[in-house]
Amino acid sequence: MANGFFSEDKVSEIRERSNILEVVSDYVTLKKAGKNHRGLCPFHSEKTPSFMVNEEKQIFHCFGCGAGGNVFTFLMKAGNLTFPQAVEELAKRYGIRLPSREPSPAQKREVEKKEVLFQINRIACDYFHDLLTRRREGEIGRRYLSQRGAKDEMIEEHRLGYAPDAWNGLVGHLQEKKVRLEFASELGLIFPKKKGGWYDAFRGRILFPIFDVHGRIVGFGGRLIGQGEPKYLNSPESTIYHKGEILYGLQAAKSSIQEKDSVMIAEGYFDLLALHQNGFKQSVATLGTALTPHHIRTLKRYTKNLVTLFDSDEAGAKANLRSLPLFLEEEVAAKAIFLPKGQDPDEFLRKGNSKEFERRAAGAVPLIDFFFEWLLKNHDMKSIEGKVKVAQEGLGMIGRIPNPIRRNFYKKALAERLNVPQSFLDEAPSSRKTGSFEEGKASKTEVLERLPRSEEMVVGLMLHHPEWIPTISETGILQEFENPALKRMADVLKDLFEKKGKLDISEAMGSVDDPVRDGLSRLLFQQSDPAAAGSPERILKDCIQSIRKKKLRRDEGELLKKIREAEGGQGGNGLDALLMKRQELARKTKGF
Template sequence: YFHDLLCRRREGEEGRRYLSQRGLSEKIIKEHRLGYSLDRWDGLVQHLREKKVSLDLARELGLIFPKKREGWYDAFRGRVLFPIFDLHQRVVGFGGRLIRAGEPKYLNSPESSIYHKGEILYGLLMAKGYIPEKECVIIAEGYFDLLTLHQFGLKHSVATLGTALTAHHVRILKRYTKHLITVFDSDEAGIQASLRVLPLFLEEEIEGKTVLLPEDEDPDGFLRKGNVEDFEKRVTHAVPLTDFFFERLMKTHDVKSIDGKVKAAEEGMALIDKIPNMIRKNFYTKTLAERLDLPESLLMESLRSSPKDRTKAEQDLKKRPPERSFPKSEEMVVRLMIHYPDLIPAIIKEGILKEFESSVLQRMAEALGGLYQKRGRLDLTEALGCLEEDVRERLSEFAFQESDLKAGDREKILKDCMQKIRKKRLKEDEGEILKKIREAEKQRKGKGLDDLLMERQEMTRRGKAL
């Protein structure tokens, strides 16, 4: 009925003119059985009555709706129609594009006993014969994008039906190929649509790629401007979606800051955690670590923690009372040990760790030093594994700290930090000695007082030497 109206009836002239303006050929219109619905309330209702078709069934399929009092009216009015076929060549639903001004611009059949939009892809009935030959499938978003792709010879293309790509869609396409290429609009919505499908691809072990179009372009418009050869080259050199995700991650977060680096790492590892193949998982973990300039072992540790463990750690972190900040010089020594393990032998030789005020930093530094002496290198994963939870959390935080110091600067900073730690410790010790001296003077302990005075003189000498 709808196809006949568009192609053979005088009333379909408006639909034919509109599709011609959109650049669609008569061949494509016939291949995809496009149609037209009259701009009146009962065009289909009258046709179904003449054919003695059940109106209740038509209502169930979303083709007509009941009026408030009695009677029926057409769901699709004044629209070009895109019939949706299942793989058995049966029409299971329709999409309709309004020709004149008004809303909604697009109208789709509701879910029914025979139509489930999360399970059907527009154009797959025709594309399935071309996908194996091309060894890939192009996934677009809209009806016109799909029709234009087919018109320009890219018949190994399908489109989603007003919904995001689903796991069921991916499994259907896997029957024909494991090479899926998205080509969505180049605006922010299109970019987000491409990124949303990545977890589905990873979970299904699919090699997903995306075609990047120039700004403000969509497949339909880009191809109709005569860019077929350019488009085909972009398909041939489609960007792996994982690379696209990492690039987007670097642009979205300020990875030069600690917070930005932490957020990028968390988002990246949440995605990588969905990859079932361990080789791929390790490869992408290494890639993310290199991009963020972080130890790979630190990111691997976050993978080894189960979701339950991570949730518990987050809850514990919320319950934990705020801890006062660490002594800055001691914290910097630990950070230097993490990022520049070659400094650890000098730090241990100086014996500075014994003078730490913070017991948390002291335990952390001693663990790092012990592992380095044992292995001749520093393995952060091993270090994280042998520390208590509170110390482990702090070590993870420090490892995310941006650090890019030249060799001479590292040594100078280390020397300055050790000097400050010793001066502070000496000042505290002098305070304790002064208390003892005053107490001894009150009790008139001659020998004990002399010893304390000599100890204070030694401290003064050490202080001048620093």
């Protein structure tokens, strides 16, 4: 089954029957523009239309944000769908019957068990919520939440609950509901006694059900009322709950996040409730864990504008600094909201500071600027050693930024703070991580950088004249590409052609990772057929000559550098060998 669910033939049938122009038109108002249709991009804010759809090739591309692909890709991005969901959506739209999915017995058992676990959590949630809102035993919890300023609508929307300070309240309730107690134990709701039997895990606590993005309860957080430790008790990791993947409140916030095109990331349960209660529903909270790349990738489905709202103490500052590298590597220019020292969002908003909070949110500070200021504050700027440390740590962080333009701007900003020319930092050894190309994947920003013309034309020939792919491959020129993004694109096209003996552009778009797909769609929209100016054979010959001549110049430059180093160290025989190589290169260069 293709993609784990549907056969390749069925996916191809759906792709061929679908019309990307019709699908995109449900989301974007398109106007005819030559062979293409143009509109405002649904994936980022813009005033001038840069989003293009080509009905003939069944692809789309945005020249603003770089997104591109086929009808499946569009639907996945626009509707936050998985690939199987996009396939089902298109099949339904175009009246194509899909075969029923037949999972293996092991998969069936796993799915069935997960459903049981979700059901147990729902039973527990209803029990805790009923105790809090209706029962006499819940008076302590109601009084506590009232003191914390939580209103009834928040209690209801987030299904808050209360666990009385008793040992077997939930155990008895689960037994009445005929729940398998070993499953409840796996979820961390109850614990086994040493001499047999079970007892409640949550006692004397306010309960916060933790929902996944689909509205299913995956775990609980419990806040102790009164004295004792731990103050917060959270569900353990389980088959259905992974802390590094779940954000508290996202199921209630996602529509507001999309509407506001922004999300605030707080730390605690009560912070989240206070934010939602005061109208800032575009907010989520971490669950007693540091922000993870998975959290950021999840939020990026809804917005690219991420704002941290951590406590205004040393721990909060460290949390901001820890999260910065993650944001940079995920290509998110995150900001931070800072509250008065010693106050968290819950406390600040309960004091009636909603307008002041709004003002501070509007003035959120770019996290990398906060990092620079932190460096200056924590190192002795009067000493050379202190400045060196600031430069080294600053460049190390800047090196995590994939986009070269943004990287250079921040390098300039760091140089200004150090009161040195930018060239001073440019000469420092690069601490930038090697690009993901070395691992076989191209980052989007590198795909969109200025591309070598001859290499770009070779890829264009492969796209517009797939029948030339075997000839191009036989020349070996793809191995000599300078630009890793174009090399990755060319290798992908070659592999697809060799696999099927043909190249369907729309199908190819569904077979590659995002950066390659976005780069290919950009080339298809931006570049006309290279062979329009002459025969493919002539164009290919000229491109190969240009690529190889450029490579020889690069090789010669590297060789000259080695010769200078050898001369400085009185290289002897090593120098002679290098000089002979230079003569050989000179002969090859004359051949061009």
